[in-house]
Amino acid sequence: MTLGTSNSGRWFKLNCSAALVMLLMAAVTGAQSRAWTVATGDVRVTCPMTVGGSFEAKSSALAGKLSVDPSSTVLAGELSVDLKTLDTGISLRNQHMVETYLEAGKGEGFDNATLSNIDAGSLASGVDGQKPFTARLRLHGVTQAVAGRATLSTRGSSVRVDASFPVRISSYGIAAPRYLGVGVKDDVTVRVVFNATTTP
Amino acid sequence: MTTRVWMATVVIALLLGAGSAGAEPRFLSKQYNRCSSCHISASGGGLLTPYGRSLSGQELSTTRRVTTQPGAEGTVSGEEAFLYDAFGQALGPVQLGISLRPAYLHYEGAGFSDDRNLLMNADLQGAYRGHGFTVYGEAGRMPEIGSEDAKLYSREHWVSYEGKRGIGVKAGRYLPAYGVYFSDHTSLVRNDLGFDKYDQVYGVEVSHTSERSLLQVSFSPGRAESIVKDDGGSSFNTTGRLQVDFGPKVVAVGSGLYRDGNSLEAKHGATGGALGVAPWKRLSIWTEGDALIRSNQGGTSFVFVNETAFEAYRGIWVRVSPQTRSTTDSYPGQVRWNIGADLLPRTHIHVNLDFYHDKTHGIDEGIKTFLAQLHLYL
Numbered sequence: 001m002t003l004g005t006s007n008s009g010r011w012f013k014l015n016c017s018a019a020l021v022m023l024l025m026a027a028v029t030g031a032q033s034r035a036w037t038v039a040t041g042d043v044r045v046t047c048p049m050t051v052g053g054s055f056e057a058k059s060s061a062l063a064g065k066l067s068v069d070p071s072s073t074v075l076a077g078e079l080s081v082d083l084k085t086l087d088t089g090i091s092l093r094n095q096h097m098v099e100t101y102l103e104a105g106k107g108e109g110f111d112n113a114t115l116s117n118i119d120a121g122s123l124a125s126g127v128d129g130q131k132p133f134t135a136r137l138r139l140h141g142v143t144q145a146v147a148g149r150a151t152l153s154t155r156g157s158s159v160r161v162d163a164s165f166p167v168r169i170s171s172y173g174i175a176a177p178r179y180l181g182v183g184v185k186d187d188v189t190v191r192v193v194f195n196a197t198t199t200p
Numbered sequence: 201m202t203t204r205v206w207m208a209t210v211v212i213a214l215l216l217g218a219g220s221a222g223a224e225p226r227f228l229s230k231q232y233n234r235c236s237s238c239h240i241s242a243s244g245g246g247l248l249t250p251y252g253r254s255l256s257g258q259e260l261s262t263t264r265r266v267t268t269q270p271g272a273e274g275t276v277s278g279e280e281a282f283l284y285d286a287f288g289q290a291l292g293p294v295q296l297g298i299s300l301r302p303a304y305l306h307y308e309g310a311g312f313s314d315d316r317n318l319l320m321n322a323d324l325q326g327a328y329r330g331h332g333f334t335v336y337g338e339a340g341r342m343p344e345i346g347s348e349d350a351k352l353y354s355r356e357h358w359v360s361y362e363g364k365r366g367i368g369v370k371a372g373r374y375l376p377a378y379g380v381y382f383s384d385h386t387s388l389v390r391n392d393l394g395f396d397k398y399d400q401v402y403g404v405e406v407s408h409t410s411e412r413s414l415l416q417v418s419f420s421p422g423r424a425e426s427i428v429k430d431d432g433g434s435s436f437n438t439t440g441r442l443q444v445d446f447g448p449k450v451v452a453v454g455s456g457l458y459r460d461g462n463s464l465e466a467k468h469g470a471t472g473g474a475l476g477v478a479p480w481k482r483l484s485i486w487t488e489g490d491a492l493i494r495s496n497q498g499g500t501s502f503v504f505v506n507e508t509a510f511e512a513y514r515g516i517w518v519r520v521s522p523q524t525r526s527t528t529d530s531y532p533g534q535v536r537w538n539i540g541a542d543l544l545p546r547t548h549i550h551v552n553l554d555f556y557h558d559k560t561h562g563i564d565e566g567i568k569t570f571l572a573q574l575h576l577y578l
Binding site for chain 1: 229230231232233234236237242249250251254255258259275276366409410411412414445447448449481
């Protein structure tokens with residue numbers, strides 16, 4: 001019986017532990033931990049030219065998943081864009097940008113631009129609104145901190161994000177883009193717009 | 201004025217040919233919202249930059265797709281270079297271009313018709329750039345006008361300096377910046393407002409360029425040809441043009457001009473705005489509207505031009521351009537339809553095919569014009 005008593009006590013502790021874990025999980029779920037999965041979106045990079053004016057490189061190959069955890073201001077997960085899909089409207093410019101300067105053919109670290117460690121402050125009190133944010137951008141094999149502003153708006157089970165931030169291309173080891181006397185200035189602006197489906 | 205005078209005006213304007221190598225506002229669809237990428241002049245037209253020469257071959261023409269590496273010191277090579285690279289690197293920092301434009305013209309209306317072959321342009325253009333300075337000149341053939349024989353003349357020659365903060369100064373003979381520099385000099389916003397191909401001035405232009413805007417203000421003692429000929433047509437004039445880029449594919453332009461009176465024309469001024477949008481990478485839409493204000497009871501007329509250009513296939517463009525001018529007591533209104541095609545089969549070869557239908561207010565019969573131009577830019 002002693003053995004029986006001992007087994008019974010262990011069984012009771014196990015049940016209590018399981019209940020506690022389930023309770024904690026329920027608490028977290030109740031605090032609206034959610035995942036944002038990019039459904040549609042695009043990235044637009046506005047490149048000011050040395051001769052005045054600007055052009056825009058655009059890609060719709062934006063993908064990624066972010067997890068919103070109320071206990072942290074940093075969103076887990078990352079957003080990435082395939083740099084080979086960037087389009088400026090003319091092939092010569094595309095070729096120079098992707099092959100010569102972004103060197104997207106070099107493989108991992110160069111083929112995608114990735115935004116991670118996105119910190120838009122606490123989203124516990126509400127997602128909607130304009131918020132400053134910081135993040136880590138990996139580009140051309142180099143990771144640097146970036147900062148910008150984002151506008152978030154929820155609609156039903158989706159969220160729309162419109163974020164922009166400046167990037168100094170020389171900080172990422174990218175050579176100054178120049179071709180026949182026409183070039184791109186060092187500071188470009190990245191705008192990321194996406195709709196994400198939200199799931200618990 | 202009589203019916204025939206107005207029709208003759210339209211025909212003569214076309215007969216006198218196109219201006220210098222045309223500015224191409226339709227390339228807004230390629231995200232070129234400034235002329236200075238491809239042209240030496242910030243106002244567009246004329247000598248191409250090495251970048252512009254390269255683009256002509258590698259991006260704009262139907263058959264040329266080979267990417268060549270730039271030659272030494274950032275110059276172009278191969279068929280994109282001056283005279284197919286006949287001089288190699290011998291010209292150093294001097295850039296040259298030859299513009300030839302043989303054409304065929306047919307027109308009919310009001311009981312008459314005619315057709316003829318003509319050489320609209322035969323120009324040599326050159327520029328030197330260094331240390332912020334640009335020295336620019338054109339020399340070419342001015343076709344016979346009325347009783348005047350064809351002659352050698354220079355449409356533009358000027359010196360400019362642009363500082364590192366985007367402030368520039370230009371002095372010499374040039375076409376003042378106003379509105380949209382449509383390549384068709386007979387466009388109502390160019391022809392009616394006095395920005396035709398022989399309307400260059402001697403003057404000074406001050407400019408400021410930035411990522412989002414371009415401001416150009418010109419001051420001049422008069423139209424260059426009037427000063428040269430001393431025909432009494434020179435008088436103080438000033439123009440201002442502000443371009444604001446709301447993005448790589450959305451551009452707004454505001455302009456103003458004032459010309460003092462002289463013995464050939466009364467004091468007048470104009471102001472207007474233009475908007476260029478490229479909703480798709482093969483489509484550009486430019487619209488300009490101006491008010492031309494004349495003194496001496498000349499009245500105020502409103503001029504409107506739209507040019508919608510669509511690239512049906514690489515190097516093959518179609519254009520539609522409705523244009524109107526309102527009626528005043530002294531000047532009849534006009535409605536023009538221009539439908540055209542631009543074919544760019546190979547580097548520096550440009551074929552323009554244009555049909556115009558001009559209808560002047562108060563005149564029953566319109567005038568139809570067909571113009572075919574082969575523009576060789578060597």
